[in-house]
Amino acid sequence: MPHVSVQNLNKDFKIYERPQDRLFEIILRRQRHQLYHVLSDISFAVPDGKSLGIIGDNGAGKSTLLKLLVGTLQPTSGEISIEGQVAALLELGAGFHPEFTGRKNIYLNAALLGVPDDNIAELEKDIIAFSELDYFIDRPVKTYSSGMYVRLAFSIATMVRPDILVIDEALSVGDMAFQKKCVQRMNEFRQQQKTMIFCSHSMFHVQELCDIAIWLDKGKIREIGDSDKVVGHYEDFCNNKKTYNSIREDIPTERDTSQEASKANASDDIQDCKINSIAVKSPDGSDIATVKPLSDVLLEMEVEVLVDTMEGHFGFAFMKSAEEPIASFLTTNADEIELGVFAKGDIVKVSLVVEKVAMRVGEFYVLGGLADKSGLLWYETKFSKLLAMEANKGVGPIIMKCDWQLDKKG
Amino acid sequence: MLLTILREWMLTPFANYRLFHNFSRQDFLVQFTASIGGFLWLILTPVIHIIIYSFVFSYIFQIRSVEGFGETTFVVFMMVGYLPWFAFADSISKSTGLLLEKAPLITKVKFPVQIIPYVGTVIPYLTHAIGFGILLLYLATQGYLNWMWIYLPFIFFFQFLFALGLVSILSALSVFLRDLQQLVALGVTVWFFLTPIIYPITMLQNEDVRNLFLLNPMHSFVSLYREIVLQGQVHFIYLQIIIPVSLITYFFGGWLFMKIKQAFGDVL
Numbered sequence: 001m002p003h004v005s006v007q008n009l010n011k012d013f014k015i016y017e018r019p020q021d022r023l024f025e026i027i028l029r030r031q032r033h034q035l036y037h038v039l040s041d042i043s044f045a046v047p048d049g050k051s052l053g054i055i056g057d058n059g060a061g062k063s064t065l066l067k068l069l070v071g072t073l074q075p076t077s078g079e080i081s082i083e084g085q086v087a088a089l090l091e092l093g094a095g096f097h098p099e100f101t102g103r104k105n106i107y108l109n110a111a112l113l114g115v116p117d118d119n120i121a122e123l124e125k126d127i128i129a130f131s132e133l134d135y136f137i138d139r140p141v142k143t144y145s146s147g148m149y150v151r152l153a154f155s156i157a158t159m160v161r162p163d164i165l166v167i168d169e170a171l172s173v174g175d176m177a178f179q180k181k182c183v184q185r186m187n188e189f190r191q192q193q194k195t196m197i198f199c200s201h202s203m204f205h206v207q208e209l210c211d212i213a214i215w216l217d218k219g220k221i222r223e224i225g226d227s228d229k230v231v232g233h234y235e236d237f238c239n240n241k242k243t244y245n246s247i248r249e250d251i252p253t254e255r256d257t258s259q260e261a262s263k264a265n266a267s268d269d270i271q272d273c274k275i276n277s278i279a280v281k282s283p284d285g286s287d288i289a290t291v292k293p294l295s296d297v298l299l300e301m302e303v304e305v306l307v308d309t310m311e312g313h314f315g316f317a318f319m320k321s322a323e324e325p326i327a328s329f330l331t332t333n334a335d336e337i338e339l340g341v342f343a344k345g346d347i348v349k350v351s352l353v354v355e356k357v358a359m360r361v362g363e364f365y366v367l368g369g370l371a372d373k374s375g376l377l378w379y380e381t382k383f384s385k386l387l388a389m390e391a392n393k394g395v396g397p398i399i400m401k402c403d404w405q406l407d408k409k410g
Numbered sequence: 411m412l413l414t415i416l417r418e419w420m421l422t423p424f425a426n427y428r429l430f431h432n433f434s435r436q437d438f439l440v441q442f443t444a445s446i447g448g449f450l451w452l453i454l455t456p457v458i459h460i461i462i463y464s465f466v467f468s469y470i471f472q473i474r475s476v477e478g479f480g481e482t483t484f485v486v487f488m489m490v491g492y493l494p495w496f497a498f499a500d501s502i503s504k505s506t507g508l509l510l511e512k513a514p515l516i517t518k519v520k521f522p523v524q525i526i527p528y529v530g531t532v533i534p535y536l537t538h539a540i541g542f543g544i545l546l547l548y549l550a551t552q553g554y555l556n557w558m559w560i561y562l563p564f565i566f567f568f569q570f571l572f573a574l575g576l577v578s579i580l581s582a583l584s585v586f587l588r589d590l591q592q593l594v595a596l597g598v599t600v601w602f603f604l605t606p607i608i609y610p611i612t613m614l615q616n617e618d619v620r621n622l623f624l625l626n627p628m629h630s631f632v633s634l635y636r637e638i639v640l641q642g643q644v645h646f647i648y649l650q651i652i653i654p655v656s657l658i659t660y661f662f663g664g665w666l667f668m669k670i671k672q673a674f675g676d677v678l
Contacts, residue, residue, distance in 0.1 A: 013676065022586060071520040073675040086520070094518035097436055099443050104436070111432040112521050 004052075004069065004164060004195055005045035009078035011038045011064055038064045039219045042078070046212070049193035051186075053200065053210030053227050055234050060216040062199045066090060066168050069197060084163030084195070087113050091168070093153045098142035102133055102152055105141055109156045123159050130181070131155040151178055158185050164195045183208065203231045204395045232391030236361045239397070272310055275382040276302040276347070278368040283353060290390045293399045294356045299329075301368035301382070305346040312379065313339065314350045317367040318359075319383070326364055329354065332371075360399040363388045412665070419664030422524050429521065433529045438536060456541030459496075460489055467608070476610045482640050489545055490639050491607045491632035494566065497538035498573050498628065499598050501531045505577040506584040506591040513678040523671045524664070527578040535570050542566075549639060556642035565638070568656040569631050575659030578667040585677050605629050627655045 014033035016022050021032040039061045046052045054062045067073040068080060070088040095109045106127055110120045128137050131151040136144065144152070158165065165186075186209050189196055200206050206213055206227055213227035215234050223230050278301040282288050291297055299316050318326040329352055331337050342348060350368070369381035392399070423430040442448045464485040467473050473484040508530040509516065509523075516523055546562075549555070584590040605628045606613075614620045623629045630648040637643050 019588065067517065067675065070518075072517050074672045088519065090518040091514060094514050097440065099440050100436065108432045108436055111428040112515075112519055114521075115428075 003046075003048060003081070003083040004197065005081050006069075007043050007079040007081075009042040009065075009068065009080060010040050010076045011061075011068060011073065012036060012076045013038055037219055039068070039216075042221055044214060044221065044224055046195055046197070049190075049195065050211040051190055051196035051198060051209060053198050053206035053213040053231075054216060055200070055203070055206055055213055055231065056216035056222075057238075059218075061219045062216055063090070063168055065216065066166055066197065066199055070166055082164065085114065086164045086166060087157045087160055087162035088166040089153055089157045089168065090166070093141065093149045096141045096149070096153070099140055101139060102131075102137040102141055102144070103128075105152070106156060109153075110160060113157070113160045113162070115160045119160075127152075127155045127159045130159065130185075132178070147175060147178070154182055154185075158189065162194075164197065165189060166197045168199045169201065203235055207231050207393060207395075226391075228393050229391035232361050232389075236363060236388075239362060272305075272307050272379045273312075273370050274304045274306055275368055275370065275380050276304050278302075278366065278382050278384045280366050280384050280387055288387070289385070290388045291357055291359075292390045293360050293392050294358070294401050296353055296355045297357060298351060298353050299366055299368070300349065300351045303348045303350060303370055303380075305342040305344055305348065308344045310342045311339065311373045312342075313371045313373070315369050315371060316352055316354075317369075318364045319367045320362070320364055322383075325367075326359065326362075330371075356401050357389075358398045358400060359389050360392060360394055360397060361389055362397070415665055415668045416661055419524060419661075419668055422522060423528050426522050426525055430525055430528065433525060434532055434536075437529055437533045441533075441537070452537065452540050453544065456493060456496075456538075456544060459492070459541075460485065460545070463488060463492070463608075477612050478610075479636070479640055486549065487610070487636065487640065488608055490549075490636050491605075493538060493542040493545055494569060494635055495602070495605065495607050495628065495632060496541070497535045498569060498631075499602065500534035500538065501573045501577055502580065503595060503598050504530060504534065505580040506594050508577070508581040509585050509674065509678070510588075516674050517678050523674060524578075524667055527574060527581050527663075527667060530581065531570065531574040531577045535566075535573070539566070546639065554639060558638045558642045558644065561638055561644070562635070565631065565634050565652070568652050571660040572627060572631075572652070572656040575656070575661070575663030578663030582667045582670050582674075585674055601626075601628065605632060607632060624651060627652055 013036045014022075015036050016025075016033050024030070025032045042065065044052075054065060056062050064073065066088070067090065068075055069082065070086060070090060071082075072090075093105075095112045096105045097108065100108070103124070106124055107120055110123065115123070128134075131137075131148075131154075133148060133152060136148060141149070141152075157167075167186075183205065186196060186198075190209070196209065198206065198210055210227040212225060213230040214221055215223040215230050223233055279299075280288060280291075281298040281300060283296045283298050285298070288297070301314075301316075303314070313331045315328065315330040315332075317328040320326055331339065363386055365386055366384035367381055368384070370379045372379065418425075442451060445451065447454065467484050467488065475482065476484055476487045479487055505527070508526050512526060515521075546559075580590060580594055584594075604623075605626055606623065611620060611623060611629070611633070614623075624647070630651045634644065634648045634652070637645060637648075
């Protein structure tokens, strides 16, 4: 059974300002480098027969981690234990010699991967068939397109039947048809209870192909767990990145606004109304912090009228940040609602059921508000606490309710 | 620990026979694949060398024969030393680039890296053995053949070990010290002129200076080839030098290479 586990792995790179500094350091034994921590304290174990996806921003240390696993880099400290034959696809055709034909390169690569002598001839046909290179197989590799390159490299790496397959960003090059074949091949691989370690920026592939995922952020494990969940969180992180700071700055008090604070506000200037509370609940009335995609949510707010006669409209909005709405719900659009005129001291409970929330990933605030009759001037608004969508399978920002039907004729 | 390292080093081409074979074949063939002349160059290169040196030394310098080697013409005398030297110089010159050229492979694929100096030394030796073989064949028809010739492969093998040791050291160090590329290129030229190849050692009048040349192992190798091929005799002093020197260089180079190969990934 292939087995991969990593304990307290650290990797530093020594950065020398000038190449001769490296020499001086050896001779003079005085430190002349700066340490750059690429990976710090990485620990994980891949359960037998499961596949692992590694995701993260550029420079997060994904490729370094893969190189350490493959063994082309040595860890600064920590332990890596790997049982089983490893085949790695860290770069397109790293072992290819451009002057030689694809066929000769098959033999060379298979030898690099440690395939026994007599198996290669047997595998050759399969590799050529899978890579779809046809007569190009007898042309020098330097004449190949990058798609052909990766097809041949992928075919060889998977055809040698390793116990552990390590792949770095390989799928992004081939055309769609070949990508499909690769995914099929990798799925077969999983079914054979072999271990696959896969690093990609394609969240879809990571979700589809990996059981568990690691989210690397600046050399540390930010999250590890079920790939659906980790990918969801990461996607959300990326979507929010550009507004990540502004949320915090723009609405610093929305979550911990105490009653005192808002009362103090109220006494300062003359207000028309005050929003006492805003809540997001499930339809049965219980408070929730996360929302299941396509589930219903109940939005509630309590408004206290502070002036004698007040007419107006109520509204809710889902907000990504203080400035960025996702969806809005306004009573101006709902003719059937009786709004009436409110008197001072009235407390109005407003509730709205939003059906089948179509967001797939992300976090949002609910904004509740009260506007004047025209619906343009807002008297008062209030943010709810932060809500998050629960992780789920799929790609893209929204999710839609759907019904499948299959008809088979004949 | 030391023994396991040396054992692994010694067994490298055998334990990874397939890889060794494939790499060697690739590097051997790549010299000719893109060229029209192809394998013709294997024969053409030494022949051209022999012709041009004959022209310079026999026609221009009018050097005819060498003291102590009887009727042997100077060109033959020189070529017997020059062709094995060529193999040595070729492997040393290429050594600094060996690992740098294969950097993508070393950083991306896990394989016994120590195979690279082996391949890098075998290829020039194999290539130039062909030229040397052609010369020997010619000399055999000229009546030089004698039973001492059976020692030639052994001498050549020790020279190979000596070169392999140096190639290992230079290739590994050049990863960290890129200046070695220039240094080695210069060093090979200096070494060439300090080895009695285009001149006989007997041209040196001073006995002490002559003995100083014994410090240069290549002088011993070249002298051995000449004595065996042309005179059918051997001076044991040369054997006493080359056997320990070759073995020590080979093992030390292997040990050093195995020790620092872990760091290649970080630097390349």
